[in-house]
Amino acid sequence: MTDASPPSSAERRTAADAPLEVSAVADLCTAIEDNVAEVIVGHEDVIEHVVIAMLGRGHVLLDDVPGVGKTMLARSIATSIDCTFSRVQFTPDLLPTDVTGVNVFNQKRREFEFQPGPVFGNVVLGDEINRAPPKTQSALLEAMEEGQVTVDGTTHDLPDPFTVIATQNAVEPNRTYDLPFAELDRFMKKLRLGYPDPEDEAELLGRAVGDHPIEHVESVTDLETIVDARETVSQIRVETPIREYVTRLAGYTREHARVGVSPRGTIALLRAAQARAAASGRDYVLPDDVRTEASVALPHRIKTTDRDRDGETVVANALERVAVE
Amino acid sequence: MSTRTESSSGGADSHAGDRTLPFDLDDAAGPGLFRLLACCCILVLTASYVSVLREVTRAVGGTETLFGLVVAMLLAATVLAWAIRPRTATVLAVVGGAGGFAYYLEQSGVGVEIVLSAGDAIAADTLALVTGLPLIRMVEAGTWALAFVPAPVFLSWYLAVRGRYGLAAVPGGLALVFLVLTGDAGSTVTLIGTLAAVAAVGFGELERRGGSVAQADVLAVLFALIIVLSLTVTFVPTGPGTAGQVAGGDDGTLEGTIDYASERSGIGGSVDLSPEVRFTVESEQASYWRTGVYDRFTGDEWVRTGEHADYEGPIEEPPGDAERLEQRFTAETDLGVMPAAPQPVALEGDLAEHAEVSQQGQFHPSTPVLEGDTYLVESAILEPDSSALRTAETDYPEEIESRYLQEPEGVSSEFEARTETITEDAETPYEKAVAIEEYLRSSKEYSLEVDRPDGNVAEEFLFEMNEGYCVYFATTMAQMLRAEDVPTRYVTGYTAGQEVDDDEYVVRGTDAHAWVEVYFPDHGWVAFEPTPSGPRDDVHTDAVQQARSDGAENVDTDSSEDVPVDDEDDSEPDDGPDETPTDDPDERPDQNETEPDPTEPQDPENESEGNETEPDGPDPNEDDPGPENETVEGEDEGSDWRSTLLELATVSREVAAVGLVVLVGLAASVHRTGASGRLRRTLGCYWQRPTDDPNRDVERAYRRLERVLAREHRPRKRSESARRYLESIAAGDRDGKASDDGSSGPGDGGTEPTVESQTVDPRLEAVLERYERARYGGGVDRETADETIAIVDELTRERLPILGRGRN
Known part of the structure; x- marks a missing residue:
């Protein structure tokens, strides 16, 4: 259910057996992206990355300054696929149960009832996740990992699909709790929106006059289609040269950083690449898919000793040096 | 550009990396092996020229001394290798050579003091050798060989033991070159020696530099060059006789066998007769x-x-x-x-x-x-009578003895014993000659169909063969007489021929002959005819008649046409050989010189047999009588046809061998220069044969395209995916065109490079898509593969250096 689960045997089947045609998946992606683009000006690549991460059963971490549209992005995607959307604003005093939900005693029925928290949604926006204490963070991260939450000994399954889009505030480092390295690994991708281009911003301002466009966004698909699409994605063909290429990339990062990409990271990368292939209407992964995804799926999993070289540099070097065959 | 092409393709093509793998394994062989090989090569080189010298000593004596000298020099060089300095060794080698020479002179009883007086003669001989006089034809050949051998053997082995292989090949090589110039070293020996010398240098270098066997391909190139050059370029001077080969003197005819080379007379197997x-x-x-x-007999031929x-x-x-x-x-x-x-x-x-x-x-x-x-x-x-000859002295001049008593080494004691038995009743040289002549005539049959025996021809004929032709008879008689210390020589020529008119004779190829001449002091050389005349005439007359009846050309001259061949016999007897002193009526006329006595009809017949042996003598048509000659012609044609066929077979074999060598050399040199990879890749760009695996075909097709594009634009970076590569090339093109047009650039392009895929040539796009499907996807079917190959063929041919220049 998450990006960390091992490849299922379903991957061995061909995409032809999938419930949804590959071309339909591509169309689906295009539809969602176009829909979201009505709200978000520019950032087509980020939109695409998020959609693809969803299809690849992954979660996304947006690392950016406030006010560039992270929340709006998440909301518009959720709206586009007609699914439940919930948002958790992480604050230093947020408790784990504020995320997962609590058992509440029902006076009328004289029993405890589970009151689901905001995590019970198809698309969950975790805003400024690094402002909550680690304990609360881990409540969300556990849900991402397991696909379920446990409250007072009772396990509650999360809805499917379940995608977390978390944001990180990068401007107030002294008032945040950095996400533990191991937990960062659970995000399929870490993206950065950045400021819009001047042209895009001008248009953004134009749209801001009057009603906010999010009010008019309508769904373009439904949950069931998304589930089918995910199934299709999981069956996208990954041939040996691709697997070897991914292995070589990971090997490079391990050789050139203190902590390189973990096997979980390579699996996540492959899944993302699969989803990207499907989004392109292809039933097999190309090196280009891997390359495109590697630049967002790998850097946050790498720890360097060198201050000047962060994970992105390492990955960029890897892509520049590792041979494609 | 080409180097970049290679490096990038090498990276893309995993096979390129494999190329060196097998050779890497050989690296384990190490310098020890090279050292061993180099030493072996020096030994082979030594053996090559020693074998040439041995051919000489085999004929004139001194083989044991020769081998003794060689072994002694090798031992001395081994022992002294680290004891003395090269300069000393060189001096020693020269001294050793002089010592060997002096030793031989002492052994032969001549004495060292003759060295000084003989110096001029030897120097003259040496000079003659360099100008093409074969060693075997040198008067002092044996002495010369022994004087020659020590220096190069010692010096080359000394240097080899010291590990100076390059230098070591020099004295041996010089020795060999010298023998090549004299014409003694045959092409095979020369080849082997030269290859050994080159290999010694090569292996020595490899050992010194710690090279791998892979680098031995340089040697292969050199070998091929040497072989081809040696087979195609003749720089050894040839004698006039070679050029003077007569028309009828093809291989396989009697004349061709006898005079196969100038200054040599061979002894062949079965021969044909040319009636021309x-x-x-x-x-x-x-x-x-x-x-x-001819005075010197090697056991195989006369020189x-x-x-x-x-x-x-x-x-x-x-x-x-x-x-x-x-x-x-x-x-x-x-x-x-x-x-x-x-x-x-x-x-x-x-x-x-x-x-x-x-x-x-x-x-x-x-x-x-x-x-x-x-x-x-x-x-x-000469017209000595037999009584005069019978009483002739036996005090031969030294010059005659030294030249005309020579026998090849290893003449068996049986041969001498048999000769002694045959001549036991004879007291004077003349009687001995007559006895041997008579013995051979009566005990051996005449036939042109014989198998060439191995070993000493004279011995083989005496003991093993029941029939032969003039060459065998004459050779055997000459050797037997020499065994009895009677100076004898082997002569070739023609019998008198057909008398077509008074004092006019027509001589044909069938008249080729060989006989002997025996020296009698105060008289000179007297001819003897050991070949039985009757059978010989029959065979030869048949040949002419056959040729005439077959209508062969050149069998007759105008004057000979009407004369029956039988007449020839009659006429021959008339032509008494002048040399033979008159035969005593009592004695067998045959014993007389080989030339036919007028009195005895049989002699001439014998003579005509002798004629057969000499293919060289060109016969004019004039003398031949018409009818009989024609019959011979048919046979001649037959033999021509056969010899032509033989020639063809020989040539094609040689050509094939040379071709093979050239190919090997080319392959090695191509491998050496790394051109094979380039060539293969270059050719591979334009041509591809489908295999069983469509996916592989498509991949190869794409690689071809990539190579062509690499030349045209830039090679693909290893870390670049195929799609990205093509797109960047397309983008480059587009930018180029845009700037050429003066219009503005294509805009920011902003995001992913994949967005630009539309600009790729649709055919490139198709190839790319199929390549990706074949390599990363579910594969392609046969039809798609063929189609892809066709597309790539089209694309690459458009870009052929000449045809495609303008297209992009």
Whole structure:
């Protein structure tokens, strides 16, 4: 259910057996992206990355300054696929149960009832996740990992699909709790929106006059289609040269950083690449898919000793040096 | 550009990396192996020229001494290798050579003091050798060989032991080159020696530099070059006789066998007879017409030693009583020989300026005698009677003894014992000669169909063979007489031929012959005829008749046409060989000189047999009688056909061998330069053969395209995916065109490079898509693969250096 689960045997089947045609998946992606683009000006690549991460059963971490549209992005995607959307604003005093939900005693029925928290949604926006204490963070991260939450000994399954889009505030480092390295690994991708281009911003301002466009966004698909699409994605063909290429990339990062990409990271990368292939209407992964995804799926999993070289540099070097065959 | 192409393709093509793998394994071989190989090569080189010298000593004696010297030099060089310095070694080598020479002189009883006096002669001989005089023809060949061998053997092995392989090959190589120049080293020996020398240098270098076997391909290149050059370029001077090969003297005919090379007379197996007319003679007397005199027998062939001198007037006539006989010879075909009745003393005519005289007193043309050429010979015809010969002295001049008593090494004691038995009743040399002559005539059959025996021909014929032809008879008789210490020589030529008119004779190829001459002090050389005459005549007459009935050309001259061949026999007897002293009526006439006695019809017949042996003598058509000659022609054609076929087979084998060598050399050099990879890749760009695996085909097709694009734009970076590569190239093109047009750039392009895929040539796009599907996807079917290949063919051919330049 998450990006960390091992490849299922379903991957061995061909995409032809999938419930949804590959071309339909591509169309689906295009539809969602176009829909979201009505709200978000520019950032087509980020939109695409998020959609693809969803299809690849992954979660996304947006690392950016406030006010560039992270929340709006998440909301518009959720709206586009007609699914439940919930948002958790992480604050230093947020408790784990504020995320997962609590058992509440029902006076009328004289029993405890589970009151689901905001995590019970198809698309969950975790805003400024690094402002909550680690304990609360881990409540969300556990849900991402397991696909379920446990409250007072009772396990509650999360809805499917379940995608977390978390944001990180990068401007107030002294008032945040950095996400533990191991937990960062659970995000399929870490993206950065950045400021819009001047042209895009001008248009953004134009749209801001009057009603906010999010009010008019309508769904373009439904949950069931998304589930089918995910199934299709999981069956996208990954041939040996691709697997070897991914292995070589990971090997490079391990050789050139203190902590390189973990096997979980390579699996996540492959899944993302699969989803990207499907989004392109292809039933097999190309090196280009891997390359495109590697630049967002790998850097946050790498720890360097060198201050000047962060994970992105390492990955960029890897892509520049590792041979494609 | 090309180097970049190679490096990038090498990266993309995993096979390129494999290329060196097998050779890497050989690296384990290490310098020890190279050292061993280099030493072996030096030994082979040494063996090559020693074997040449051994051929000489085998004929003239001294083989044991030769081998002893070689072994001693090798041992000395090994022992002294680290004890003395190279300069000392060089001096030692020279001293060793001189020592070996002195030793031989002492052993032969000549004494060292002769060195000084003999110095000029040896120096002259050496000079002659370099100008092409074969070693075997050198008068002092044995002495020379022993003097020659120590220095190069010692020096080369000394240097080899010291690890100086390059230098070590020099003395051996020089020795070999010298023997090549003398014409003694055959092509095979030369090849082996040269290859060994090159290999020694090569392996030595490899050992010194710690190279791998992979680098030995340089050697392969050199080998191929050497072999090809040695087979195609002839720089060894050739004698005039070679050029003078007569038309009928092809391999397989008697003449061709006898005079297969200048100054040599071979002994072959089965031979054919050429019925063609070689020359006509006007002479008052019939005679054997001699064309060659040979003094040295190697066991395989006869060799004429000593250099020829230009003819500068009459030569010394024999000491005995002699009548003068004038003969006019007219060549009826091109001749490499100059027939004359023995012993010729003077020559007249235009050809005199182009004649040479051998040290045995025979005229030879320095340029071929052309058809129609005429020359006049004056000969001194010996006419000793048998009683005079019987009482002749046996006090031979030293010059005669040293030259005409030579026997090849290893003559068995049985041969001498048998000879002794045959001649036990004979007391004088003349009686011995007669006894041997009679023995051979009576005990052996005449036949042209024999298998060439191995080993000493004289021994084989005496003991193992029941039949043979003149060559065998004459060789055996000569050797037997020499075994009895009677100076004897082997002569070749023609029998008298067919008498077509008074004092006019037509000589054909069938008349080629070989006989012997025995030396009698105060008389000179007297001919003897060991070949039985009757059977020989039958065979030869049949040949001419056969040729005539078959209508062969050149069998007859105008004057010979109407004369039956049988007449020939009659006429021959008339032509008594002048040399033979009159046979005593009592004695067998045969014993007399080989030349036919007028009195005895059989002799001439024998002589005609002798003629067979000499293929060289070109016979003019004139003399031959018509009818019978024609029959022979058919046979001639047959033999021509056979020999042509033989020639073809030989040539094609040689060509095939040379071709193979060239190929190997080319392959090695291509491999050496790394051009093979380039060539393969370059050619591979334009041509591809489908395999069974469509996916592989598509991948290969794409690689081809990539290589072509690499030349046109830039190679793909290893880390670049195929799609990204093509897109960036397309983008580059587009940018280029945009700037050419002066319009603005294509805009920011902003995001992913994949967005630009539309700009790729649709055909490229198709190839790319199929390549990706074949390599990363579910594969492609046969049809798609073929289609892809076709597309790539089209794309690459558009981009052919000449055709496609303008397209992009």
